[in-house]
Amino acid sequence: MPPKMIAIDGPAASGKTTLGRRLADYLGYLFVDTGVMYRAVTWAALQRGIDIHDEARLTALAEEVQIDILPPSQNDGRFYDVRMDHQDITWEIRNPQVEAAVSIVSAYPGVRRALTAQQRRIGLRGRVVMVGRDIGTVVLPEADLKIYLDASPEERARRRFAELQARGEAADYGAILQNVRERDQIDSTRQVAPLQAAPDAIHIDSDGLTAEEVFERVRELCR
Numbered sequence: 001m002p003p004k005m006i007a008i009d010g011p012a013a014s015g016k017t018t019l020g021r022r023l024a025d026y027l028g029y030l031f032v033d034t035g036v037m038y039r040a041v042t043w044a045a046l047q048r049g050i051d052i053h054d055e056a057r058l059t060a061l062a063e064e065v066q067i068d069i070l071p072p073s074q075n076d077g078r079f080y081d082v083r084m085d086h087q088d089i090t091w092e093i094r095n096p097q098v099e100a101a102v103s104i105v106s107a108y109p110g111v112r113r114a115l116t117a118q119q120r121r122i123g124l125r126g127r128v129v130m131v132g133r134d135i136g137t138v139v140l141p142e143a144d145l146k147i148y149l150d151a152s153p154e155e156r157a158r159r160r161f162a163e164l165q166a167r168g169e170a171a172d173y174g175a176i177l178q179n180v181r182e183r184d185q186i187d188s189t190r191q192v193a194p195l196q197a198a199p200d201a202i203h204i205d206s207d208g209l210t211a212e213e214v215f216e217r218v219r220e221l222c223r
């Protein structure tokens, strides 16, 4: 019997989404990328001109916004639609402004409380692969398989750079590397639910491994 609840955590751009989606497809499970929710709240805050240092307003925002993740409506490389108030924000949540602010927004306890509650409700139904920073530690500590996926900052920045180029977007390797480092720093030192491996997580260092090799390892673990 494969595990019913799979948690994948790790730092920015470590390949969690690629692995998670692949694994969910293979097992016929629901794939939940929790980073999308933090990005969507951050995007909404920037859009509405909310100061990203205003914890109270951001908490209220996280409690009120409706984030919908739906099957893809367009064939432009997306795996799903992200919508908020009927607006398609699938690519907007990946822009550099969101990337620069998301770790600040997601460090606020009130923001985390709101989003974690939604994630936990989805995850507890089982047959799910959930990806983030605190899934094995906080969101679904009862997950029966926990992976902590890591890679060096340089390797992660290279992958993110290649992703942007593949989408035909302007990409600056140095700026990406700096953002990856900054987000890691904020994500792993925050007070609530910092990025850290659960004690029972299996570590995979993906430097020098292809996405296929990482998948094969995890597939073995699911047996």
Ligand code: CDP
Binding pocket: 011, 012, 013, 014, 017, 034, 035, 036, 038, 039, 102, 103, 104, 106, 107, 131, 132, 133, 134, 135, 183, 187
């Ligand atoms: O894809 P990438 O690894 O670059 O980022 P992501 O998974 O989309 O997450 C974006 C940001 O959301 C992270 O840098 C964290 O600040 C925050 N996040 C979080 O705090 N907790 C989660 N479970 C998922 C994301």
